[in-house]
Amino acid sequence: MNQLYFTEEHQSFRQSFKEFLDKEVKPHINKWEAEGKIDRFIWEKFGEMGYFGLNAPEAYGGLELDLFYTVIFLEELQKINSSGFAAAMWAHTYLAMTHLIKEGDEQIKKEYLTASIEGKKIGCLCISEPFGGSDVAGMRTTAIKKGDSYILNGSKTFITNGVYADYMIVAAKTQPELGNKGMSIFVIDSSTKGISTTKLDKLGWKASDTAEIAFDNVVVPSKNIMGDEGKGFSYIMQHFALERLVMSINAHARAEYALEYAMQYASEREAFGKPINKFQALRHNIAEMASEIEVCKNYNYTVAKQLNEGTYVVKEATMSKLVSTKMADKVIYDCLQLLGGYGYMEDYPLARLFRDSRLGPIGGGTSEILKEIIAKIIIDNKDYKPAV
Numbered sequence: 001m002n003q004l005y006f007t008e009e010h011q012s013f014r015q016s017f018k019e020f021l022d023k024e025v026k027p028h029i030n031k032w033e034a035e036g037k038i039d040r041f042i043w044e045k046f047g048e049m050g051y052f053g054l055n056a057p058e059a060y061g062g063l064e065l066d067l068f069y070t071v072i073f074l075e076e077l078q079k080i081n082s083s084g085f086a087a088a089m090w091a092h093t094y095l096a097m098t099h100l101i102k103e104g105d106e107q108i109k110k111e112y113l114t115a116s117i118e119g120k121k122i123g124c125l126c127i128s129e130p131f132g133g134s135d136v137a138g139m140r141t142t143a144i145k146k147g148d149s150y151i152l153n154g155s156k157t158f159i160t161n162g163v164y165a166d167y168m169i170v171a172a173k174t175q176p177e178l179g180n181k182g183m184s185i186f187v188i189d190s191s192t193k194g195i196s197t198t199k200l201d202k203l204g205w206k207a208s209d210t211a212e213i214a215f216d217n218v219v220v221p222s223k224n225i226m227g228d229e230g231k232g233f234s235y236i237m238q239h240f241a242l243e244r245l246v247m248s249i250n251a252h253a254r255a256e257y258a259l260e261y262a263m264q265y266a267s268e269r270e271a272f273g274k275p276i277n278k279f280q281a282l283r284h285n286i287a288e289m290a291s292e293i294e295v296c297k298n299y300n301y302t303v304a305k306q307l308n309e310g311t312y313v314v315k316e317a318t319m320s321k322l323v324s325t326k327m328a329d330k331v332i333y334d335c336l337q338l339l340g341g342y343g344y345m346e347d348y349p350l351a352r353l354f355r356d357s358r359l360g361p362i363g364g365g366t367s368e369i370l371k372e373i374i375a376k377i378i379i380d381n382k383d384y385k386p387a388v
């Protein structure tokens, strides 16, 4: 399958990125997991290596590479076993920066995109609110025009990188009476007066910071609006395809990592006088897990190829996230079981994987919401169209 999607250049990128992670990231992961904070130097190192600019325009310092470099970036990040660290990196690159690339004007790109690619500015994407994340159209945060500014009021929650980010991409209603047609997107410096953040404690993704953010009469200059006023909802929906594919790729990669580890363990661990990988019950389970991972991985690569070619893959990315995240949860649950008591111990990788994986079917659209979308497409023939 590798030859279908990955060239020799892709493979050498994978090798060099792996070596970079081994040398620069892995030695710090346990500390960052314990502290819930990633040291700033690694952001700049990622920037120096060009990893934040894989799919960004060359004009702003990016590399404009095809999407399979991103696939490799995501897969290898999962295989260092800290979904929290991985999330901090991909939320910056594929959530916040996607809006800068697609909707930012020249001035915004110069000010924020170049610094983001260099790892000098960290971004976050603020959509979910304490009153509800699934119902994006029902958001309550407002940005009401006053002179040459917008006055932002409201709150966001569960925002990845929200505490330590330098800027926030914020969705708010500029004309609340128009519902989702009155929503716009802004880029805002985190240090702006009236913004306060609270760090949240959570089950997994320990290395990444997750914030609740309050906006109290924050003055946002009109030049900080991204794209057209009133089109925010369409932009968010459009970028969900990439976000969901990112989470699908993460899912198959962490499941693959879990299974590789569990298979190695099963070849060494003995019970009743033989390696446990000789017991048929475990062998069949391993065979089933390997098959499910392979099928998801292959489908995710196909969707990545379609997206890379410019196809609007809303149905496909939704399906791949629904199935891949469920598959990863099940595989990781079963791999932990395969390690017996050691699976439950923090000294072994399955405990962290188990916690981290649970977010897959929740973040970026819960499985229930994904099923709603798929049902509308396949039963009601709803045709989701790209915003631009």
Ligand SMILES: Cc1cc2nc3c(=O)[nH]c(=O)nc-3n(C[C@H](O)[C@H](O)[C@H](O)COP(=O)(O)OP(=O)(O)OC[C@H]3O[C@@H](n4cnc5c(N)ncnc54)[C@H](O)[C@@H]3O)c2cc1C
Residues within 6 Å of the ligand: 091, 095, 124, 125, 126, 127, 128, 129, 130, 131, 132, 133, 134, 135, 157, 158, 159, 160, 161, 202, 205, 210, 359, 362, 363, 364, 365, 366, 367, 368, 369, 372
């Ligand atoms: C660690 C973490 C990081 C995150 N990072 C970000 C981020 O960077 N930026 C951001 O904007 N958001 C982020 N999120 C938020 C995430 O996207 C939301 O949690 C998710 O969309 C669900 O929203 P909610 O938590 O408000 O659940 P709710 O919308 O309150 O849903 C609660 C339950 O009801 C179900 N439900 C809701 N509506 C329906 C329906 N119509 N039919 C059937 N079931 C339904 C849901 O599936 C869920 O099971 C993050 C969340 C976490 C936990």
